[in-house]
Amino acid sequence: MDKSFLTEFKQREYYNQCTDFDALNEILRAKPIRAYIGFDCTAKSLHVGSLLQIMCLRMLQKHGHQPIVLLGGGTTRIGDPSGKDETRKMLSDKEIESNIKNIQKVFNIFLKTNDKKIKPIFVNNYKWLGKLNYIKFLRQIGKHFTINKMLSFDSVKLRLDREQSLSYMEFNYMILQAYDFLELSKNKNCLMQIGGSDQWGNIVNGVELIKRYSGKQSFGLTTPLITLASGAKMGKTESGAVWLDKSLLSPYDYWQFWRNTDDRDVIRFLKMFTDLALKKIDEIKNKNINELKILLANEATAMLHGKPAAKKAEQTAKKTFETGSIGEDLPTIKVNKSEIENGINIIDLVIKSNLLTSKSEVRRTMKNRGIKINNEIIEDQNLQILLNDFKNQNFLKLSLGKKKHVIVKIS
Numbered sequence: 001m002d003k004s005f006l007t008e009f010k011q012r013e014y015y016n017q018c019t020d021f022d023a024l025n026e027i028l029r030a031k032p033i034r035a036y037i038g039f040d041c042t043a044k045s046l047h048v049g050s051l052l053q054i055m056c057l058r059m060l061q062k063h064g065h066q067p068i069v070l071l072g073g074g075t076t077r078i079g080d081p082s083g084k085d086e087t088r089k090m091l092s093d094k095e096i097e098s099n100i101k102n103i104q105k106v107f108n109i110f111l112k113t114n115d116k117k118i119k120p121i122f123v124n125n126y127k128w129l130g131k132l133n134y135i136k137f138l139r140q141i142g143k144h145f146t147i148n149k150m151l152s153f154d155s156v157k158l159r160l161d162r163e164q165s166l167s168y169m170e171f172n173y174m175i176l177q178a179y180d181f182l183e184l185s186k187n188k189n190c191l192m193q194i195g196g197s198d199q200w201g202n203i204v205n206g207v208e209l210i211k212r213y214s215g216k217q218s219f220g221l222t223t224p225l226i227t228l229a230s231g232a233k234m235g236k237t238e239s240g241a242v243w244l245d246k247s248l249l250s251p252y253d254y255w256q257f258w259r260n261t262d263d264r265d266v267i268r269f270l271k272m273f274t275d276l277a278l279k280k281i282d283e284i285k286n287k288n289i290n291e292l293k294i295l296l297a298n299e300a301t302a303m304l305h306g307k308p309a310a311k312k313a314e315q316t317a318k319k320t321f322e323t324g325s326i327g328e329d330l331p332t333i334k335v336n337k338s339e340i341e342n343g344i345n346i347i348d349l350v351i352k353s354n355l356l357t358s359k360s361e362v363r364r365t366m367k368n369r370g371i372k373i374n375n376e377i378i379e380d381q382n383l384q385i386l387l388n389d390f391k392n393q394n395f396l397k398l399s400l401g402k403k404k405h406v407i408v409k410i411s
Contacts, residue, residue, distance in 0.1 A: 004063070005028050005059065005060070005063040005065070006018075006021070006024065006025045006028060008059065008063075008278070009056075009059065009221075011271070011278055012055075012059075012271045012272055012278070013224070013268060013271055013272060014052065014055070014056060014059070014223050014224075014272070015221075015223070015224075016197045016222040016223050016224045017197065017200060017220075017221075017222045018219065018220065018221050018222075019203075019204065019207050019219050019220040019221075020219060023217070023219070024192065024219045024221070027191070027219075028063070028065070032064045032065050032066065032117065032118075033065050033066075033191040033192060034065070034066045034067075034068055034121070034184075034188060034189055034190045034191060034192075035060055035065060035066075035067060035068065035190065035191060035192035035193065035194055035221075036067070036068035036069070036070050036123075036181075036184055036188075036190050036192075036193055036194070037053050037056065037057060037067070037068075037069065037070065037193070037194045037195060038070040038071075038072055038075070038125070038177065038180060038193075038195070039053070039069065039070065039071055039072060039103065040072040040075055040076045040079075041071055041072060041073065041076045041096055041099035041100045041103055042076055042079075042089075042091065042099070043099060043241075044098070044099055044102050044103075044245065044248065045102060045103060045106065045243045045244055045245035045248050046103055046106055046243075046244050046245075047235045047241040047242050047243050047244060048234060048235040048241075048242040048244065048257065049226075049233070049234050049235025049241075050235070050244070051235075051244070051273060052196075052223055052226055052234075052272060052273075053194065053195070053196070053223070054106075054107070054110050054111075055272065055273060056194050056223065057069065057107075057110070057111055057120065057194075058110060058111065058275075060118075061111065061113060061115075061118040061120075064117070064118065065118065066117065066118050066119070066120070066121065067111060067118075067120045067121070068120070068121045068122075068123060068184060068188060068190055069104075069107050069111070069120050069121070069122050069123070070123050070124075070125055070180060070184070071100045071103060071104065071122065071123070071124050071125075072124075072125055072126075073096055073097070073100055073124040073125060073126030073127075073130075074124075074125040074126035074127075074128075074129030074130055074176065075125055075129070075173065075176055075177065075180070076091065076096050076099075077090075077091075077093075077096065077126070078169055078170065078172065078173050078176060079169070079170055079173065100124060102245060104122060105245070106244045106245065106304075107120060107122070109304060110303065110304070121188065123184070123188070125176075125180050125183070128179075128183050129176060129179070129180075137179075140213075141175065141178075141179055141182075141209070141213075142175065144208070144209055144212050144213070145175055145178075145205070150171070150174065153174065153201035153202075154198070154201065155173075155174065155198070155201065155202070156171065156174075173202075174201065174202045174205055175205070177199075177202040177203075177205070177206065178202065178205035178206040178208075178209045179206075179209070180206070181193050181203075181206030181207070181209070181210060181218065182206065182209050182210050182213055182214075185210050185214065185216060185218055186214065190218075191218055191219060192218065192219040192220070192221060193206055193207075193218075193219075193220050193221070194220075194221045194222070194223070195220075195221075195222055195223070196222060196223055196224075196225055197222045197223065197224055197225050198225060199222065200220070200222050203220035203222065204220055206218070206220070207219065207220050226272075228262055228265055229262045229263075229264035229265045230262055240354070240357060242254065242257045244304060246305060250331040251301060251304075251305040251309040251310070251312070251313055252312075252313045252316055252317075252330060252331055253331055253404075254300075254301055254304065254305065254313075255297045255298075255300075255301045255310060255313035255314065255317070256297070256313075256317065256403060256404065257297075258273075258293070258296050258297035258300045258301065259293050259294060259296075259297040259317065259403075260293075260403060261293055261296060261297075263289050266289060266292050266293055266296060267281065267285050267292070269296055269300075270292070270295070270296050270299075273296075273299075273300050274296065274299035274300060274303070275299070275303070276295075276299060294314060297310070297313070297314070298310045298311070298314060301313060316330055320405055330397070330405050330406065330407050331405075331406050331407070332406070332407040332408075332409055333352065333353050333354075333406055333407075333408055333409070334408075334409050334410070334411035335349075335352070335408060335409070335410060335411065336410075336411060337387075337410050337411070340385065340386060340387050340390070340410055341386075341387060343384035343385065343386050344384065344385050345382070345383070345384060345385075346362075346366075346371070346373075346378055346380070346381065346383040346384075346385060347359050347362045347363065347366075347381060349385055349398065349408065350362045350365075350371060350398065350400075353398055353406040353408060354406070355398065355400040355404060355406060356400065363381055365400065366378065366379060366381055367379075370400060370401050371398075371399070371400065372397075372398070372399040373385075373389065373396055373397070373398055373399075374396055374397050375397070375399070387410075390408075390410060394409060394410060395407050395408060395409045395410070396408050
């Protein structure tokens with residue numbers, strides 16, 4: 001039974017806004033509830049930018065509440081305009097269904113439990129959105145929304161203020177999200193929706209729709225949008241997205257992402273992205289910052305990939321950085337022997353290894369002496385990598401700076 005969900009929610013810096021804090025707090029303390037978060041399935045995996053929402057679902061379980069994970073098979077077909085400067089790329093039905101299956105695997109890791117009372121409920125909103133009758137929907141649901149109010153929401157207003165196009169399809173997104181909440185309220189007894197602060201307007205729409213349609217009380221709770229101390233957006237690095245699927249990002253690279261956290265973010269991220277007790281974090285907050293970064297990396301990686309993978313990543317990092325040798329857990333790519341026999345340009349090899357994503361980035365990094373092969377700085381941008389560059393005729397270590405490495409093997 002909940003004793004302090006909203007208290008811990010605030011202490012871990014998850015809290016941004018609530019439709020009725022006192023009333024919600026009273027209900028949460030009195031009985032277990034169901035609450036949901038929606039995730040559109042626009043990619044094969046979620047990335048670290050979605051991790052705070054996943055942690056909210058874990059906290060619901062911790063306090064005896066049951067999370068509902070809404071996988072947006074329907075809304076992904078429309079596209080959420082919130083925070084976007086342009087219309088999302090349209091995905092095929094097959095792509096969306098494949099993404100849903102892959103993304104659910106991540107939730108099965110983070111929300112795993114043997115307690116049936118808090119076991120996550122998975123729903124796909126295409127189940128009800130795909131069956132809607134347009135005329136009936138307009139008469140029953142559309143009448144509760146005014147164009148005046150819809151135009152006032154940031155997701156719409158910012159696009160129009162910038163004179164960027166907003167399709168009628170996207171304009172309807174907020175109504176569909178509100179309808180999701182109504183559907184879950186009716187059929188799953190869902191009392192609360194949680195989302196990022198950019199979803200506030202959409203969430204409030206849902207709370208108001210439920211009140212008008214059924215007279216029931218429901219609640220909205222939002223989290224802040226997370227930015228790094230540097231000002232950068234959470235979830236992206238110079239090498240791309242920090243994926244939660246190990247087929248897209250190795251456990252070692254995931255560990256490295258957390259190990260490389262800015263000093264100013266470490267304590268905040270220990271609160272937000274680990275299960276460490278708040279009292280414990282307060283006790284260790286003045287420890288050596290590098291020790292705290294390793295703790296953060298180990299705890300965050302263990303949660304997703306398991307403790308053995310986290311420990312292995314730490315050992316690989318130690319072996320790589322302290323001795324300059326090759327750790328067995330470093331990410332690996334394979335290149336065809338024929339490519340190497342003919343020679344492969346260093347810039348092309350760096351991009352192929354996913355250390356950087358564009359030739360201009362590679363050239364700039366090489367000018368700054370940031371690319372190494374087997375710990376030797378490479379400055380020649382015309383360098384061709386040949387068979388005799390590989391240790392034991394089998395592999396070499398390609399490095400970006402001091403902290404990012406890839407093993408290149410001949411296949």
